[in-house]
Amino acid sequence: MTEVANKYVAKDFKSDQEVRWCAGCGDHAILNAVQRAFAELPHKKEDYAVISGIGCSSRFPYYMNTYGFHTIHGRAGAIASGVKTANPNLSVWQITGDGDGLAIGGNHFIHEIRRNVNLNVLLFNNEIYGLTKGQYSPTTKIGTKTKTSPFGTVERSFKVGQLVIGAEGTFFARSLDANIKHITATLIEADKHKGASIVEILQNCVIFADKTHGWITDKEHKEDRQLYLEHGKPMIFGKEKNKGIIMTSQGLAVATIGEDGVKESDILVHDAKKEDPFIHLMLANMVGPDFPVAFGVIRAVEEDAYDEKVAKQVADVQSETEFRSMDDILSSGSTWEV
Amino acid sequence: MDKQAKVVDEIVIRFSGDSGDGMQLTGTLFSDASALFGNDVSTFPDYPAEIRAPQGTVGGVSGFQVHFGHSEIHTPGDYADVLVAMNPAALKANARWIKNGGTVIFDKDSVTEKTLKKADFTTEDPIKELHLDGHNVIYAPISSLTKEALKDTGMDNKSILRSKNMFALGICFYIFDRPLNFTEAYFEKKFAKKPQVIEANKRVLKEGFNYAANIQALPSYKIEPAEQERGLYRSISGNQATAWGLLAAAEKANLKLFCGSYPITPATEILMYLSQRKDMGAITFQAEDEIAGICTSIGASFAGKFAVTTTSGPGLALKTEAAGLAVITELPLVIVNVQRGGPSTGLPTKTEQADLMQALYARNGESPMPVIAASSPSDCFDWAFEAGRIALEHMTPVILLTDGYIANGTSPMRIKKMADMPTIKTHIAKANDEDYQPYRRIDKELMIREWALPGTEGLEHRIGGLEKLAVSGNVSYIPENHEVMSLERDKKVKQVAVNIPDIKITGDTEGDLLVVGWGSTKGHLEDSVSQMRAEGKKVSFVNFNYINPLPKNTADVFKGFKNIVVAEINLGQFVSYLRMQYPEFKYHQYNKIQGLPFTVDELVAEFNKIMEEN
Numbered sequence: 044m045t046e047v048a049n050k051y052v053a054k055d056f057k058s059d060q061e062v063r064w065c066a067g068c069g070d071h072a073i074l075n076a077v078q079r080a081f082a083e084l085p086h087k088k089e090d091y092a093v094i095s096g097i098g099c100s101s102r103f104p105y106y107m108n109t110y111g112f113h114t115i116h117g118r119a120g121a122i123a124s125g126v127k128t129a130n131p132n133l134s135v136w137q138i139t140g141d142g143d144g145l146a147i148g149g150n151h152f153i154h155e156i157r158r159n160v161n162l163n164v165l166l167f168n169n170e171i172y173g174l175t176k177g178q179y180s181p182t183t184k185i186g187t188k189t190k191t192s193p194f195g196t197v198e199r200s201f202k203v204g205q206l207v208i209g210a211e212g213t214f215f216a217r218s219l220d221a222n223i224k225h226i227t228a229t230l231i232e233a234d235k236h237k238g239a240s241i242v243e244i245l246q247n248c249v250i251f252a253d254k255t256h257g258w259i260t261d262k263e264h265k266e267d268r269q270l271y272l273e274h275g276k277p278m279i280f281g282k283e284k285n286k287g288i289i290m291t292s293q294g295l296a297v298a299t300i301g302e303d304g305v306k307e308s309d310i311l312v313h314d315a316k317k318e319d320p321f322i323h324l325m326l327a328n329m330v331g332p333d334f335p336v337a338f339g340v341i342r343a344v345e346e347d348a349y350d351e352k353v354a355k356q357v358a359d360v361q362s363e364t365e366f367r368s369m370d371d372i373l374s375s376g377s378t379w380e381v
Numbered sequence: 382m383d384k385q386a387k388v389v390d391e392i393v394i395r396f397s398g399d400s401g402d403g404m405q406l407t408g409t410l411f412s413d414a415s416a417l418f419g420n421d422v423s424t425f426p427d428y429p430a431e432i433r434a435p436q437g438t439v440g441g442v443s444g445f446q447v448h449f450g451h452s453e454i455h456t457p458g459d460y461a462d463v464l465v466a467m468n469p470a471a472l473k474a475n476a477r478w479i480k481n482g483g484t485v486i487f488d489k490d491s492v493t494e495k496t497l498k499k500a501d502f503t504t505e506d507p508i509k510e511l512h513l514d515g516h517n518v519i520y521a522p523i524s525s526l527t528k529e530a531l532k533d534t535g536m537d538n539k540s541i542l543r544s545k546n547m548f549a550l551g552i553c554f555y556i557f558d559r560p561l562n563f564t565e566a567y568f569e570k571k572f573a574k575k576p577q578v579i580e581a582n583k584r585v586l587k588e589g590f591n592y593a594a595n596i597q598a599l600p601s602y603k604i605e606p607a608e609q610e611r612g613l614y615r616s617i618s619g620n621q622a623t624a625w626g627l628l629a630a631a632e633k634a635n636l637k638l639f640c641g642s643y644p645i646t647p648a649t650e651i652l653m654y655l656s657q658r659k660d661m662g663a664i665t666f667q668a669e670d671e672i673a674g675i676c677t678s679i680g681a682s683f684a685g686k687f688a689v690t691t692t693s694g695p696g697l698a699l700k701t702e703a704a705g706l707a708v709i710t711e712l713p714l715v716i717v718n719v720q721r722g723g724p725s726t727g728l729p730t731k732t733e734q735a736d737l738m739q740a741l742y743a744r745n746g747e748s749p750m751p752v753i754a755a756s757s758p759s760d761c762f763d764w765a766f767e768a769g770r771i772a773l774e775h776m777t778p779v780i781l782l783t784d785g786y787i788a789n790g791t792s793p794m795r796i797k798k799m800a801d802m803p804t805i806k807t808h809i810a811k812a813n814d815e816d817y818q819p820y821r822r823i824d825k826e827l828m829i830r831e832w833a834l835p836g837t838e839g840l841e842h843r844i845g846g847l848e849k850l851a852v853s854g855n856v857s858y859i860p861e862n863h864e865v866m867s868l869e870r871d872k873k874v875k876q877v878a879v880n881i882p883d884i885k886i887t888g889d890t891e892g893d894l895l896v897v898g899w900g901s902t903k904g905h906l907e908d909s910v911s912q913m914r915a916e917g918k919k920v921s922f923v924n925f926n927y928i929n930p931l932p933k934n935t936a937d938v939f940k941g942f943k944n945i946v947v948a949e950i951n952l953g954q955f956v957s958y959l960r961m962q963y964p965e966f967k968y969h970q971y972n973k974i975q976g977l978p979f980t981v982d983e984l985v986a987e988f989n990k991i992m993e994e995n
Contacts, residue, residue, distance in 0.1 A: 058843070060855065092835045094680070097846075104843050105856065110835035112683055113845025114676070115706050121641075121673035125680025125688075126835070128666055129639050133684065133835050151676075154669040353664055360659035369629045369661065373796045377563075378615045379417050381795075 044132055046085040053078040055088060058108040069220030069246035070099060073167065074106055076226035077136075081109070083227070084234050086134045093136045094123040096143035099174045099248075100167040103138040117148030120155045123162050124349075131350040134234065137164045141182040142172045145201050149181070156210040159238035161348035163230065166203060166241060167220075169248040170255045177251035189251075203243045204327025204341060208320045214240040215327060216340040220247055221260055225271070225338065232340050237348045245336075259336050268331055272339035277310040278326075280335050287311070288326075288334075295325050297334060315343045391450025392604060393458030394553060396546075397475045398467030400434050400443040403546040407465075408445025409791075411553055414563045416616045416793050419606025420449040423758075423904065424791045425457035425978070430646070430729045437499035442474040451605040455757075455904030457790060459980035463556070465549050467491060467523070469507045470500035476511040484517040486552055488545070490524035521592065523548050530588040531581055544585040551589020557604065561586060610795055617794045619787035620647070622761035623691075623717060624654035628661050629762070629797075630715075630769025631687040634805035637662040639686035641677030643670055643696060646729040647785040648719035651691040671699035675716065679703060682712040683844075685809070685834035687769060689715040694723045694736045697780075698743070705744045707778035708870065710844045711820075711830050715768045720784040722976045731976025732786035734900060735951035740780040741929055741958065747867045749874040751775070752928040754782040754900035759794035761787060764926060770805050775877050776829050782928075784950075786978050787901045808832050813839035819854030828873035878930040886938055888914060888921030894992050895942035897968075899925040899955050902979055906948060909984035920988065925955070931962060939966050944995050946971055946988060948979065969995075 056078040064070045081091060091109035095101035097116035104111030110133075114122045123137040137155075144152050144166050155162060171189065172178040178191040182203065186195040207215045214236045218226045226244060233240035245256045254260075259268050270280040270288065278288040279300075287310030289298045298305040317323070323342040330336060366372055396408045405426055416422045427444040434441030448458035460480040466472040468491040479485060485508070492507065504510045508518055527545040528538070554561060565583055572578040617625075631638040642652040642665070656665040664686070668674040675690045682688035692700060697718045707714045720736045722728025740752045751771050755764035761783055768781040810817055810831040819842045822828050833840040842854065850857035851865050886895075887907060898906040903924040910922040923938055925931070939945055946969040947956035956970040971987045973979060 087838070089838045089841060090836055091841075092684070104845070107843075109841050111841075111843035111845075112680075112710075113843065113847065114679075115702055115846050118672060118676045118703060121668065121676035122680035122683070124673075125639070125641055125666065125677030125682075126684045127680075128664060128677065129681035129684035129686045129688075130834075130836060150669050151673055154673070353666075357659045357662055357664065361662065364660035366660045368799055369625065369632050370799045372625065372628070372658070372661070373615070374613060376615065377413065377417065378613050378796065379419070380613055381419065381609045381611055 044086065044134060045090070047087050049083060049085055051082045051088060053082045056081045056108050058106050060105045062106050063102065064099060065250055067249040068099070069169065069248070070103070070167065072220045072223050073165070073226060073244055073246065074103065076223045077107070077165070077230065079223070079227045080230035080234070083231060084134070090133050091136065092126050092133045093138060094119050094126060095138040096148055097174070098140040098143045098172070100138055100140040101143060117143055117146070118151060119143065120148055120151035120164070124155050124158070124160045127160050127162055128350045128353055131161065131354050135162050137162050138167070139164065140167045141170060141180040145181040145203070145206070153206070153210040156207055156212045156239045156241065158349040159213055159346055161237055161239070161350050163233045163240045164242065166243050167246045168203060168243050169246045169252055171248050171252035173248045173251055202328055203241070205324060207241045208324050208327065208342065212241060212342065213238040213344045213346045214340070215243070215323070215342045216240070217243045217245065217327070217336070217338050219245045219256070219260065219338060229339065232343065236343050237351070238346055258331050268335050270329070270335040270337050272313045272315070272326065272337055272341060274313055274315040274340065274343070277307065277312050279310055295329065295334070315340050316345065318344050389604060390452060391448065391454065392463070392557065393446060393448045393461045394463040394465070395444055395446045395461035395475060395478060396465045396549070397442055397444040397471035398546065399436050399470070400429055400431070400441050401436065402443065402467050403543070404443045404445050404467070407546045407550050408447055410550060410564050410567060411559070412447045412449070412791060413616055414554070414559045415447065415449040416614070417563050418559060420451060420604055421454040421607035421609065422447065422449045422616065422791065422793060423454045423457045424448070425786060426789045428730055437468060437470050437496050439470045439474045439500055442471045444475060449604060451607045453607065455908050456978065456981065459982055463553070465553065467545070467549065468500070469496050469502055472507050472511060473500050473502070476513060479513070479516060482516065484519065485513055486519045486521055486549065488523035488549070489520040490522050521552060526588060526592060527585050530585050534577065534581055536577070536581065544581055547582050547585040548589035548592070551586040552593040554586070555590045555593035561590065609793070613796045614793045615796060616791050617759055617762070618650070618789060618791045619755065619758040619761040619783050620650035620719065620789070621654050622759055622794060623755070623765045623781070623783060623788070624651045626762035626765025627655070627689050627715065627769055628658055628663060629799065629802060630766045630773070630805060631663070632661070632799060633802055634687055634769065634773050634807055636685070636687040636807065637664070639664045639666070639678060639681035639688045640691060641666040641668050641674045641681065641688070642691045643668050643674040645671070645693045645696045647721055647788050648691045648693045648696070648717065650788070651717060651719070671696040672703060675700040675703040678714055679707050679712060682707070682714050683835070685832070687773065688713070689717065691717040691719070693719045693721050694739065695726065697736060697739060701743050702745070704750065704778060705746065705748045706846050708744065708748045708750060709846055709849070711776050712778070713772040713776055713832070714778040715765070715772050715781060716778060717765070717781045717783065719788045720782060728976040730785065732784045732901070732978060733951060733974065733976060734784060734902070734949050735954065735974070736782065737928065737951065737954040737958070740782055747871065749871050749929070751777060751779045751874055751877050751930070752782065753779065754926055754928055755787060756900055756903035756924060756926060758787050758790045758792040762794060766802065770803070771877055773805050773807050774880070775827060775873065776808060776832065777873060782900055784901050809834060810837065810840055812837045818852050819844055820849050821852050822869070827876045827879065828869055875930055878933055881927050881930070881932060883934040884923050884925065884932040884938055886921050886923050889919065890921070890938070891941040892919035892921050893942070894918070894920045894944045894946060894988060895939065896920060896922045896988060897925070897945055897947045897959070898922070898949065899928060902948060902950060905979040905981055905984060908981045909988060912981065912985055913988060918992065936963050936965070939963060944969060944991060946991055948972070948984065950974060950978065
């Protein structure tokens with residue numbers, strides 16, 4: 044991608060269209076964060092393409108003053124893959140949700156990850172279908188009562204991080220709608236990563252699943268329930284900054300520094316670049332009440348991007364071939380003169 | 382050759398054996414040798430859907446028919462002059478396709494208790510049981526002579542028997558006076574790293590040739606080279622011609638091609654041929670499913686490639702919703718549907734024309750799309766090019782229909798020079814055009830919107846599947862606007878007719894019967910009409926390649942005839958469409974739906990009947 048010195052402010056990325064999400068919807072904050080991130084990233088405005096599927100979150104492109112494509116339900120991943128492969132110089136952002144990306148679009152989701160197409164995928168996870176007014180989604184917690192599960196769901200739910208890692212993902216990060224600064228920083232990391240960068244954003248639907256992430260976001264306890272990971276830094280959290288993640292023979296555990304002989308040096312140091320996904324998977328899957336939920340870049344492993352490999356293969360073949368035009372192809376091989 | 386060869390106009394030869402016997406290759410080598418010799422050729426492979434169907438059974442028989450001659454050849458032929466059958470099952474499966482008095486070359490070594498049982502014969506003489514004893518039957522010891530020829534090579538029995546198809550080919554080369562050198566050169570290229578295999582194949586081919594020369598009973602035919610337009614020729618299958626026609630369109634539009642596709646019989650080869658053309662800058666994206674196939678192409682079209690997606694009927698069904706997205710976003714896209722027998726999985730390896738209604742209408746909402754159809758293996762090149770021209774010049778998705786019959790069949794193609802092909806005009810918007818609006822119509826007659834490519838400064842805009850406000854392209858739910866936009870999209874497709882030629886009539890412009898066909902039935906219909914005309918009947922023929930919109934002069938052509946018959950390989954889809962478009966005419970119809978092309982005989986009989994009764 045062509046990198047340029049940045050000359051934009053967030054406002055440059057606001058389109059003239061009225062934003063129509065519900066008051067109090069987490070999407071407003073995410074839009075704000077994306078516009079701030081775009082203003083900081085080293086790309087020209089005309090090189091951004093924002094591609095979405097269908098759902099509340101997928102209205103996103105209309106509100107961005109960039110190239111945008113509001114496509115069809117579940118297919119944003121495939122369309123974004125086509126855009127990026129066709130023109131690797133573009134900075135392509137896919138906006139999707141838990142229904143669009145993981146239910147109807149599940150197949151495209153795992154394959155864009157497997158191929159490692161250089162896309163930034165923002166998966167707004169509110170654990171509900173909002174646009175169709177409140178049906179359970181693939182991430183709805185088991186037992187939840189919704190419009191289509193009046194007695195509680197009996198389906199198990201997807202863990203987004205585990206799905207990404209299972210599909211051989213090279214990048215997985217998690218952020219929270221309430222933390223604009225963190226989203227912005229995380230998106231900048233996603234942009235830097237070559238390959239499919241999946242950013243799960245826990246987002247609140249005030250109408251149909253209000254406070255679905257309430258345990259995590261609870262003002263009283265959030266420091267004890269949110270762990271912000273940074274590559275190369277110890278996994279410390281808590282109001283007193285004295286809790287941390289340690290490795291035991293049983294797997295990960297939460298320990299308090301100074302208790303039971305635990306020293307700061309016993310706390311695990313986050314290595315997002317480790318190829319082996321084992322610890323990344325455990326971190327991504329941490330849930331309450333025994334664990335805090337992990338935020339930040341959980342996994343960022345270097346690997347060539349699909350679109351670059353495609354472009355390179357074309358360039359390599361072209362540099363070696365004698366064929367310049369279809370005239371050469373048409374008259375190649377067995378032909379005869381009449 | 383020391384005996385006098387009988388000169389004939391045209392011959393149909395059908396190779397048949399187990400699906401692992403190499404019959405497709407044998408047929409292709411014979412066809413290529415004939416084409417290089419200067420004959421006009423048309424071929425038709427007929428094989429089971431299973432890659433290795435149960436050995437020795439009738440269901441597992443694979444066939445390849447070659448029709449060649451010194452005048453123009455339009456079809457692979459109805460019935461075979463010569464049937465090569467490598468085992469009893471092949472004999473049984475193909476007995477109905479042998480011409481009266483035709484020749485049967487049968488591997489007599491293949492007759493065992495086991496092979497007879499597998500093919501459900503009840504006697505020990507399959508020829509007699511199938512009432513083929515009136516034919517010229519050559520009981521050739523193909524397996525044993527192949528073994529004899531290769532006994533001192535040290536090859537194992539299984540490898541040796543793999544060459545027996547070349548013995549059969551050698552026999553045919555003798556009968557039809559074909560030179561061996563082309564096929565020998567093929568062995569040398571194909572098996573360059575396996576000199577033993579080259580030697581074995583050459584030897585068996587030659588042994589077959591010599592065997593045929595030594596048994597005096599064989600008839601020998603000589604086919605003179607065909608009279609063809611001067612130029613450079615090559616043999617090409619419909620799928621290869623489709624791939625190359627699309628690439629030619631990309632070159633003439635000064636764009637690079639992108640094909641998002643998912644493998645499906647019988648369309649896969651187009652993706653395969655395109656994937657070989659990185660030298661032309663073509664990108665192929667083998668997607669995770671049919672939907673991703675079209676969606677990646679829509680993304681690539683948005684980004685400025687000449688985008689295509691290739692599929693067959695069931696795949697087109699899956700692509701339906703996304704095709705509608707291409708309609709409402711007015712992006713150029715070619716969707717190739719190589720039709721096969723349906724519904725559902727249907728007959729994957731057999732031909733049919735039953736996706737016409739699907740191509741025309743199977744989308745939600747008012748969703749018009751140009752539809753065109755190819756008529757022969759080699760003209761797939763021209764129609765693929767034309768599909769690209771319409772898509773790019775009119776900013777619309779286009780469906781190109783071919784089918785299993787022409788996709789897998791081959792015919793000689795006169796090679797066009799790129800310089801002689803028309804330039805395709807694109808409508809790419811210019812950077813920093815302050816007046817740019819996504820849905821302004823730069824051509825009010827043709828209703829074309831511009832193509833503003835991501836990466837172009839100053840043209841940032843949003844498109845999508847929601848209804849657009851006229852001109853600005855913003856989302857709009859205004860009732861009147863929806864009607865305006867529906868009419869604009871409708872007009873845009875109708876106006877494609879402005880740039881398509883009038884339909885040409887074969888024969889007189891007035892008469893007793895007009896035979897109407899579309900797409901791949903052209904060869905059979907043309908032959909049946911010319912046969913009837915030679916008998917003095919007042920019959921003419923029109924073949925439609927443009928289905929939507931229809932050529933402007935269609936009704937004028939229909940007016941000149943007492944009767945109109947529409948013949949197609951389905952239950953009457955084009956005739957229904959014509960009844961809707963031009964209800965002022967009365968149409969007869971002739972339909973066949975057996976997974977097979979028409980035969981000229983059945984068409985002539987049917988058309989004569991219509992003329993007698995009306």
